[in-house]
Amino acid sequence: MSFPGAGLAKGLAVTLRTMTRKTVTAQYPDAQPSLPPRSRGVIALLEENCTVCMLCARECPDWCIYIDSHKETLPAADPNARARTRNVLDRFAIDFSLCMYCGICIEVCPFDALFWSPEFEYAETDILELTHERDRLREWMWTVPVPPALDPAAEEPKEIASARKAADKLAAAAAAALEQGGDAQ
Amino acid sequence: MSAAALLAATGPLDPAARSFLSPTGVEIVFLLVGIAVLGSAVVAVTTKQLVHAALWLVAALGGLAVEFLLLTAEFVAWVQVLIYLGSVVVLVLFGLMLTKAPIGRSPDADSKNRWVALVVALASAGTLVTLVVDAFRTSWIDLGAGGGSAAVTGASLFRTWVLPFEALSVLLLAALVGAIVLSRGAGRRVPAPRSGRIRAGRPVGSNGTVAQRAAAAPPAEAPETAPAEES
Amino acid sequence: MVGQQAASVAADPAAGSGYFDAYAAMGLLAVVGVLFVTVAFTANRLLRPVVYSPEKLLAYECGVDPVGEDWAHTQVRYYVYAFLYVIFAVDAIYLFPWATVFATAGYGAGTLVEMFVFIGFLAVGLLYAWKKGVLEWT
Amino acid sequence: MNLFDTVLRCVATLVVFLTLPLVIGQTEHKVMAHMQGRLGPMYAGGFHGWAQLIADGVKFAQKEDIVPAGADRRIFQLAPAVSLLPYLFVLLAIPVGPDGFVGQAIDAGLFFVLAVMGVGVIGKLMAGWASANKFSLLGGLRTAAQLMSYELPMVLAAASVAMAAGTLSLPGIVDAWQWYWIPWQIIGAFVFFTAGLAELQRPPFDMPVADSEIIFGAYTEYTGLRFALFLLSEYVGILVVSALTAVLFLGGWHGPLPDQLGWLWTLLKTFALAFVVIWLRVTYPRLREDQLMRFAWTVLIPLALVQLALTGIIKVAIS
Structure with missing residues (x-):
C-alpha cells in the first residue's frame, strides 16, 4: 500500500523525529571528549629507550622525524676489551604539521621509545611551533596511558610467560634443593 | 514615455472646475514623477549600455505606475507593476543576459536610425497630446478614490466589454501558438548534444x-x- | 514632500482621503526604506576597514582565478517559458477584476461561463504547448 | 488619520521587517541543527546562542565593502536594496489582526502584494549580471526562469482566494473567511505556498543559488553588508510568504481566541508555516532545473486552474 507522496511524507517524518531526539553534538571545549584508549593524539618519546637506530626516521612516509646524533666512545671497562662506541641523541623532533598519524614509527621502534598519547590540544598559531623537539616529546610521555588490560581469557604476553617459566624453574630448583637439604639433615 | 510626461502637463490644464494653477499635493507629485519618468525614458533610449537601458526602463515604467496611482487608477497601476516590471522587463533582462550584454558600453548600440526614431517618437507624442488635449479640452474629471479599483474595472469589463475581452483570449492564444512555433523552429536546428x-x-x-x-x-x-x- | 502631500490630501476631502492616505503611507514607507538602507551603509562606511589590493578586486567565481570573461552560454530554451509566462500573466490579471464582481448580484453563471471560455482558450494553448513538447526539457 | 499615525505605522513596519526575519533565521539555525542531530549556535548571547544573528549583523556591518574590478559598480551596489525593499512594502499591507490592525489597508491589497513581490527579482537579476562572473550570470538566469515559471501559479492561486472572498483587500479576505475555506481552497493553498517557496529560492527550489553547482548564484561576489541585505531579503521573503499563506488560506486572525488576541493567532500561523519552510529545506534535496520547470508548468498550473474552476462553480452555487 503506497500512495503518491508517501516517500515525501516519510522524509518529513524522519527529520521531525530526529528533531525530537537528543543531539549527538559534543560541546567540546566545555565537555571533554571521551577518547578511546588507543587514540592517536600525539607521539611521545621515551628518550631513555632510544638507541638512535634511525628506523623510525627511515620508515616515516612523510619524513617528518628529524634525528641528529653523535657517537661517543666509552672507555673500556676491561683493559682487555676494546673501547665501545655508542650513539648519543642530540636532536629528536617530529614535525606534526607533516605527520599524518600513521603510527609506523611507533610500530617499527625496536626499543619501545615511541608511544601514542591521546592528547590532541596542541594547535599553534605558528606552523613552526608544531615541530616538537625532544624535551616536548618527552613531556608528552607523562600523558601516555597505561596499556589497556588484557582480555580475561587472553594468552599471557610472551615476555611474561617466559619470565614466569624461568621463575617457576628457579622456584622448582629452590624447592628441590630445599627438599634435598632436608633429606640430608 | 514622453506622452505620459506630457500627459502630466494636463494636470494644471483644467481651469474650468478649479482656479487656474491651484495645484494640490497630488498634482505636484504627479508633475514631478512625470518629469522623472520622462528623464529616465530619455536615458533609457540614449544610454549605450544595454542592461542600463533596461533598468532605466524599469524606472520609467515604475514611475508610470506611480502616475496611474495618482490618477486613482489603482488596478491599472499594479497591473503595470506586475506585467511590465515583473514580467516584460524580466523578459527583456533575461534576453539581454542570454545574448551576452556586456558590462560597459556597447559600441554597436549606435543605431543609424536614431534620427528617424526621434522623428517617429515626436510625431506619435504630438499625435497623442493633440488627441488627448482635444478630447478633454477643459473638462474636469473628478478623480474620486476607488474610481479605478478592481471592482469598478471588473464591472465595466464584464458588463460592457465582454466581447473584446473574449477576443483578447483568442489574441493571447495566437501569441502563444506563435511563440511556440517560433521556438520550435529554432529548436529543430539545434543538434541534440548541447x-x-x-x-x-x-x-x-x-x-x-x-x-x-x-x-x-x-x-x-x-x-x-x-x-x-x-x- | 510626501508628508506634505498626505497633509494636503487629508485637508482636501474631494480628492478622496482614504485612497490617497493609503498611498501616501506607501510613499512614506519608501522614504523610510531608503533611509534605512542609507543609514546602514553610512554605518558600514564608518565601521569598515579599507585595505585595497588588486587580488581582492578580482572576481571570486569558484575560488579559482577567473578564466575568460564574465559571460557563459546557457540554454536559450528557457526563453519559451518567458514568452509563455508573459502571455499567461496577461491572462491571469483579468481574473482579479472578474473575481471581485462575478459572484455579486446581476452577474452569476453567465460571467462564470465567460471567464471559463477565456481560460479555456488559454488552457488549449497550454495543452498545445504540452503536446508540442515545449514543456518537456530535452 | 494623521501624519504622526502614518509615520508610526511605517516605523512599526520597519521594526517588524528587521526583527521577525531574525527570529525566523534563528529558528532555522536551531531547527535545522536539531533535525540533523546537531545543536546549532550555542555561544552568542549566552542562552542557546540566541544572539547569533545579531552578532552576524554586527560582523557584516564591519566588513570591508568590496566591488570586483570587473563589475558594473553602480548596479552591483544597488542590487541588494532593490531586492530587499519590495518586501518592506508588502509587509505594510499584510493584516495582522482585525479592526485595522494592519500597516495600511489597501483596496487592491492582494494584487498589490503579488505585483510588488515580483519586483524583487529584478534586484537578483541586477546582481547576477553586474557581478562579472559566469556563475552569477547563470544564477541570475535561473532566477529569472524560475520566477517566470512560479509567479503564474502563485497569481492563479491568489486569484482563487479573491474569487472566494469577492474582494482584493487583504483584511476583507480574512473577514470573509470561513472555516470551510480550508478544504475548499486546499489545492490553492498548496500551489500558493509551493510557488512562494520557489519564488524565494528556498530548497528544494534553490537551483538559482545551488552552491554545489554555481557557488551562490547571483550573490557569489557579494560580501559584507550587501550580502547581509540579500540574506535579509530571503528571510523577509519567508516571513512574507508564510504570512500571506496564513492570511489568504488559513484565515489569519480567525481562531479560538477572542478577537482582541487575533493578532496572536496570525503570528502563530505565520510561524508555523515558516517552520514548514525550514522543515522542507532540511528534508528534501534540490530539484534539477528541468524538474523544476516541469513541476511548475505541468503540475502547479493545471492544479491552479482546477482550483479556479472549483472556486468559481462553488461560489456561484452558494451565492
Missing part, C-alpha cells in the same frame, strides 16, 4: 562532446559552429 563555450575559446561542453570535437577537428571550426547553433 554545449556552451566561454569566449576565451575553451570549450566547457556537456558530455565532453565539444572538447572531443575541438580536439579532433581543427580548432578554428568547432568554436565557430557552436555559437551559431545556440542563437
